[in-house]
Amino acid sequence: MEGRTGSIVRVDDLPEELVLTHASRGWVFEYTTSGPDGGAATSLGTLYLPDGPAPDGGWPVVAYGHGTQGLGDKNVSYTGWVGEGNSGDQYLAEWLDAGFAVAAPEYVGLGTDGVHPYLNTHSAGAAMIDVVRAANTITSDVSTTFVTNGYSQGGHASVAAASMVSDYAPELHLAAATAGGVPAGVADEITRVAPWMQISQPDLMTYVGYVLAGFRAADPDFPLDDYLTDRGREIVNSAEELNYFEMAEEIGSTTLGDMVTKPLSDGPLRGALVRHLNLPTSGWDAPVFIYQQAFDTVSPMPYTNNLVGKARANGQDVTYRVDRDPAGHAGWTDGLPQALDFATGATAKTAAPSVPSRQ
Numbered sequence: 001m002e003g004r005t006g007s008i009v010r011v012d013d014l015p016e017e018l019v020l021t022h023a024s025r026g027w028v029f030e031y032t033t034s035g036p037d038g039g040a041a042t043s044l045g046t047l048y049l050p051d052g053p054a055p056d057g058g059w060p061v062v063a064y065g066h067g068t069q070g071l072g073d074k075n076v077s078y079t080g081w082v083g084e085g086n087s088g089d090q091y092l093a094e095w096l097d098a099g100f101a102v103a104a105p106e107y108v109g110l111g112t113d114g115v116h117p118y119l120n121t122h123s124a125g126a127a128m129i130d131v132v133r134a135a136n137t138i139t140s141d142v143s144t145t146f147v148t149n150g151y152s153q154g155g156h157a158s159v160a161a162a163s164m165v166s167d168y169a170p171e172l173h174l175a176a177a178t179a180g181g182v183p184a185g186v187a188d189e190i191t192r193v194a195p196w197m198q199i200s201q202p203d204l205m206t207y208v209g210y211v212l213a214g215f216r217a218a219d220p221d222f223p224l225d226d227y228l229t230d231r232g233r234e235i236v237n238s239a240e241e242l243n244y245f246e247m248a249e250e251i252g253s254t255t256l257g258d259m260v261t262k263p264l265s266d267g268p269l270r271g272a273l274v275r276h277l278n279l280p281t282s283g284w285d286a287p288v289f290i291y292q293q294a295f296d297t298v299s300p301m302p303y304t305n306n307l308v309g310k311a312r313a314n315g316q317d318v319t320y321r322v323d324r325d326p327a328g329h330a331g332w333t334d335g336l337p338q339a340l341d342f343a344t345g346a347t348a349k350t351a352a353p354s355v356p357s358r359q
Helices: 087-097 121-138 153-162 186-190 202-218 230-239 244-251 269-277 301-313 336-348
Strands: 008-013 025-034 040-049 059-065 101-108 142-151 173-180 288-293 318-323
Touching (some): 059 121, 121 153, 142 153
């Protein structure tokens, strides 16, 4: 796209009831970024500052990518993660208390024009980077040094950003990328769906619906309808608007096999999905920390093992930690202490005067 992304379209102070409990101030804003095809797009974002005066050079920033909420505009995350007992508020409080400003993208199409291109690698990474650019426009209290963090969809966005920041935003300094529950094998998982799979599992089918709806938004010229039954098209259309709970009601007793006319492994779909959502395993611009739950059935460990193995073979600096919480994908906060230690250690090694040391 022409011109530098990360410019502010509009910005407002967050109302007090939407400011994270450990933040001193918050903003909500719309900023320019890059869509799936590299064209012009916008994203919503929020910015929160820690308590106290900013250090010289400003607070280092954590670009925080949220997990899957849904694809419709009503599924923006920042309105639902505030409050003393809220796990999202508690998670981000740890970053604020460690001396990081929190800049959180909603991603392209969530609260802005168009359908959200769910798990599109380029637009997810761009939204994470451009939210830091935008934060630096809003206030001089933040630094150009940043880290990325996220779980599930946000973990995908975090690693995506690490693979593109030096070319995309050379004026920024990425100290580290931290990610958990990374969806590293989605193309392989999705293309196992076939007409004979008479399995009714609403969570899985919602995920399939989101992935296919996001892919269609990113590549509208692909003949996706050739793979879908009438019922499959209804579910994918619904996925553009409904949240997880609403999708379960919409799906009802429909099975995976009821959605498709032929195996999704047939023809060019798998290759197109790979181009849409696979993560690069080289060109990472900073040390990367990846956290994995051994019993995660949403982002299964074998796919993450493969991602990490290929990245290490390509000379990337990867720290990989596996936990065995029986909660699986739901154990999303378990890796936070390790991720935060990794991020603060990496920022402490930079020359930027704004980097805090964690007590």
